[in-house]
Structures are given as C-alpha cells and as structure tokens.
Amino acid sequence: MTDTLAPDTFRLVEDAQLRGILDIHIDDMLEYVHSGLRDLPGYLELYDRYLRQRWNVNELDFTRDRTDWTEAMTEDERASFLAIASGFHHGERQVEIELPIFMVGCDEDHKIFISSQIEDEARHVVFFDRFYREVVGLEGDIMGTLDASYQWISETFVGPFGLLAYQAEELRRNPFDERARVRYATNYFLWIEGVLALAVMKITLGYARRRGFLPAYYTGFTATARDEARHVQGGMRFLRDAVDRDPTMLNEIFDTLRTILLMSSTTSRLVYFEPLGLTRDAVLEMLITQLNRKLVTVGFDLPDDIRGMVQMISPQLAGG
Amino acid sequence: MPAFMTPEWAEAVRDAVNRGPDPDYRAGKLEEYWSWIDNARQGFEGSVALAVRAGHDPEALQDRALLLRFSGGTCTEAAIVAPDAARDATFVLAGDRDAYVDLAAGYEAGKVVMYRRLLLEQGHLLAFFNRVYFFVEMLAVIGTVPTEFPEPALT
Numbered sequence: 001m002t003d004t005l006a007p008d009t010f011r012l013v014e015d016a017q018l019r020g021i022l023d024i025h026i027d028d029m030l031e032y033v034h035s036g037l038r039d040l041p042g043y044l045e046l047y048d049r050y051l052r053q054r055w056n057v058n059e060l061d062f063t064r065d066r067t068d069w070t071e072a073m074t075e076d077e078r079a080s081f082l083a084i085a086s087g088f089h090h091g092e093r094q095v096e097i098e099l100p101i102f103m104v105g106c107d108e109d110h111k112i113f114i115s116s117q118i119e120d121e122a123r124h125v126v127f128f129d130r131f132y133r134e135v136v137g138l139e140g141d142i143m144g145t146l147d148a149s150y151q152w153i154s155e156t157f158v159g160p161f162g163l164l165a166y167q168a169e170e171l172r173r174n175p176f177d178e179r180a181r182v183r184y185a186t187n188y189f190l191w192i193e194g195v196l197a198l199a200v201m202k203i204t205l206g207y208a209r210r211r212g213f214l215p216a217y218y219t220g221f222t223a224t225a226r227d228e229a230r231h232v233q234g235g236m237r238f239l240r241d242a243v244d245r246d247p248t249m250l251n252e253i254f255d256t257l258r259t260i261l262l263m264s265s266t267t268s269r270l271v272y273f274e275p276l277g278l279t280r281d282a283v284l285e286m287l288i289t290q291l292n293r294k295l296v297t298v299g300f301d302l303p304d305d306i307r308g309m310v311q312m313i314s315p316q317l318a319g320g
Numbered sequence: 321m322p323a324f325m326t327p328e329w330a331e332a333v334r335d336a337v338n339r340g341p342d343p344d345y346r347a348g349k350l351e352e353y354w355s356w357i358d359n360a361r362q363g364f365e366g367s368v369a370l371a372v373r374a375g376h377d378p379e380a381l382q383d384r385a386l387l388l389r390f391s392g393g394t395c396t397e398a399a400i401v402a403p404d405a406a407r408d409a410t411f412v413l414a415g416d417r418d419a420y421v422d423l424a425a426g427y428e429a430g431k432v433v434m435y436r437r438l439l440l441e442q443g444h445l446l447a448f449f450n451r452v453y454f455f456v457e458m459l460a461v462i463g464t465v466p467t468e469f470p471e472p473a474l475t
C-alpha cells in the first residue's frame with residue numbers, strides 16, 4: 001500500500017481529521033490516490049475508509065479566505081482561479097446527480113460503497129456552494145450560484161459532462177447493460193475523477209499553499225482530493241473486475257477514451273495559468289501523467305492510436 | 321415570424337445553420353474550437369432530427385419533428401416530418417416543448433444538453449459526442465431563429 005509514499009506520510013494522509021488537513025501537502029495527497037491502485041481495495045474496505053475520513057463541510061470557516069480573496073489576491077489571480085474552480089463547482093454537481101442511476105446495477109457490496117460516494121459528491125457540491133457564496137460573493141440557492149458561475153466555464157465542459165449525462169440516461173433505460181456501465185465508468189471514474197479532477201486540483205491547491213492563501217478552501221478541497229482517492233480506486237476496481245470477467249470490455253474502455261480524447265483535443269477558451277504559477281504545458285503534462293499512471297497500475301495497455309491522441313489533449317479544467 | 325415546427329421555420333433554421341454563428345459570438349471563443357467544429361461538420365454525412373416529447377416517455381413523440389440532413393459540410397435539407405420519419409435520422413434529439421421555448425429565449429445550448437433538457441432518443445452515443453460541439457453550437461444557432469410557439473391545444 002505504501003510503495004509511493006513514505007509510511008509515516010501515508011498514515012498522516014490516511015488518518016488526518018479535517019483540522020489536520022491543512023498540514024498535508026497536495027502532492028502527497030495525489031500520491032495517496034496511486035498508493036491504493038496496485039492492490040485495489042474491496043468496496044467494503046473503501047466504505048470503512050469513508051466512515052473514518054468523512055468530514056463536515058459546515059465546520060469550515062471561510063472568514064480568512066474572504067479577506068485573502070478581496071484584499072490579497074490580484075485581479076488576474078482571481079480571474080484564473082475562477083476559470084479553473086468553476087469547472088469543479090459544476091463538475092461536482094453533475095457527478096452527484098448522475099451517480100445514483102449507476103448504483104442500480106451494482107452488486108451489494110458495491111452499492112454500499114456507491115451510496116457513500118453519492119454523499120461525498122453532495123458534500124463537494126455544498127463545499128463549492130459555500131466557497132462561491134461566502135468568498136466569491138455569489139447569491140441565490142444551490143442552482144442560483146451554479147447559474148451565476150456558469151459564465152466562467154468553457155463551452156467544451158459539455159464534452160465529458162454532457163457525455164456523462166447521456167450515459168446516465170442510457171443506464172436509466174437499461175441499468176444492467178454491462179457494456180454501457182463500463183463506458184459510463186470510463187468517463188466518470190477514470191477520466192473525470194482520475195484524470196481531470198486530480199490534475200486540476202493541483203493547480204488551485206498548489207497556488208493556495210505556495211501563497212499561504214485561502215486556508216478553508218485548501219482544507220476542504222484537499223479533503224475532497226482524499227475522497228476522490230476512494231472514488232478513483234473504487235472505479236478502477238470496477239473496471240478491472242469487468243475486464244477480468246470479460247476481456248472484450250477493454251474495447252468499451254478504449255472506444256470511450258477515443259471519444260473523450262477527440263473531445264479533449266480542443267478548448268473554447270484560453271485560460272491563463274501563469275497567475276497561479278503554472279504553464280499550459282505543465283498542466284497538459286499533469287493530465288497525461290495522471291492518465292498513464294491509472295492505466296499502468298491496473299494493467300491496461302493503450303493501443304497506439306489512443307497513445308497518439310493522448311499527445312493532442314488540450315487542458316480541460318474541470319472535475320468531480 | 322414563422323411558427324415553431326412549420327416549413328417556414330425549418331427553412332429559416334437551414335439558412336441560419338448554414339450561415340453559422342454571428343461574428344461577435346464567434347469571436348468570444350477560440351479559433352481552434354471553431355476549426356474542430358468545421359472538421360466535425362465536414363465529416364458528417366447524415367441527419368439530425370429534433371423532436372418534441374410529451375413528458376418523459378420516449379415513445380410519446382408529438383406529431384411533428386424537424387429533420388436536418390447534412391452532406392459535404394452543408395445542411396442540404398430541412399423538413400418538418402412525422403415522428404416515424406424522424407426515427408430514420410442518424411441522431412434523434414427530443415425534449416419537451418419548454419426546452420425549445422427556453423432555447424429560443426436564449427437559454428445556453430450547453431445546459432440544454434448537460435441538464436438533459438434534450439436527450440438522445442436514438443443514435444450511437446459515442447458517435448454523437450465525437451461531433452458534440454458541432455451539434456451544441458447548431459442548437460445555439462437554432463435558438464437564435466425567431467419563432468412563435470402557438471399555445472398547446474388543451475386536450
């Protein structure tokens with residue numbers, strides 16, 4: 001379990017309560033995701049981890065964040081930050097509402113774990129809602145703040161997240177279609193959570209940590225990253241088991257990745273990462289690394305045409 | 321102003337789809353995004369039907385649908401057809417009347433898809449998403465075509 005993290009760092013990340021999360025470096029948190037991929041845990045083990053790692057979003061105090069936002073951060077920093085964080089505000093909401101239908105076709109242990117993931121995603125929505133309301137200053141109900149932050153997300157957001165909505169609809173009509181479930185899981189757990197979310201988390205969290213800004217955002221979103229570790233590990237477990245049972249399921253994974261990579265080969269808006277201390281190339285590199293590490297650790301070998309498409313990715317800034 | 325789901329409206333839609341978005345709207349998005357869409361349109365030999373659904377029952381398509389055929393990068397035909405003919409289209413998108421009313425009132429086309437206001441009733445899901453931004457921007461253009469929505473008859 002600890003092959004990529006020193007044992008005491010692993011324990012620190014695994015066991016931290018919400019107050020202790022501020023001390024965890026985001027890079028260690030991202031490593032933690034991969035530490036569980038080689039020996040994928042079972043669903044009840046992941047559920048047990050959920051019970052221990054669950055945090056209370058209403059314990060966060062955004063007072064300091066509000067001061068940092070309005071007084072310490074520059075206009076450019078705020079603009080770049082919103083262009084990136086808004087993809088999460090919407091992404092969390094989309095993965096929350098599209099997950100229950102997947103649970104219908106799961107076996108019993110898996111159902112228990114998915115129920116915890118649904119609760120996680122709902123909490124992530126509330127986290128972003130609080131951030132946009134109390135720090136950025138948006139108003140309205142849950143959909144009201146979402147509608148208000150929609151202006152900051154790229155039009156290409158509808159690629160992976162529109163696909164997820166339509167895949168959920170496909171499952172609504174036929175919840176036990178195993179091939180459709182594998183395609184859905186490829187988009188949701190491998191791409192949106194395992195690649196987009198983890199790579200993009202590093203941008204705003206790395207910035208907040210370097211500058212010493214936004215402590216409640218850092219705490220809640222790093223705790224979110226730890227939740228995502230469970231989601232990605234559960235998702236990769238599902239995909240690997242599906243392929244073990246029927247190796248032709250790999251075709252469903254690859255076909256889905258081809259569509260995702262084609263959609264990801266463009267973006268509709270230029271986002272300036274520089275105010276947050278990164279370049280577009282560095283972000284791209286993170287996306288590619290995240291994808292390759294997931295695939296390698298569960299033993300999926302990409303065909304050459306997909307390898308070529310991976311090199312053509314244009315960074316999409318969202319997650320769930 | 322042509323009424324929704326009439327031949328006059330279909331013709332206006334075809335013109336608008338072939339004209340594409342206005343320059344101001346285009347300028348708000350990156351050129352690479354528009355060239356991705358151009359590629360998707362050039363390669364699309366097929367048809368899209370937009371149907372009106374009553375409630376959530378996929379069988380309950382209402383009496384008329386818009387059928388758009390594409391070839392060589394152009395919308396070559398726009399017709400108002402019966403639901404059975406709409407089902408021959410490569411892709412059938414359907415939503416309730418309100419989805420179309422909102423689209424015409426400026427509701428974002430991306431949300432129409434993401435929030436499932438229009439659903440893919442028929443057609444290969446991944447193939448649809450291989451050209452997704454082309455279809456979404458097509459919906460956005462359709463939303464700009466002035467149209468009237470006659471009050472639904474009381475039944």
Ligand SMILES: [Fe+2]
Nearest residue numbers: 193228231320
């Ligand atoms: Fe998640």
Ligand SMILES: [Fe+2]
Nearest residue numbers: 092121124320
């Ligand atoms: Fe999440």
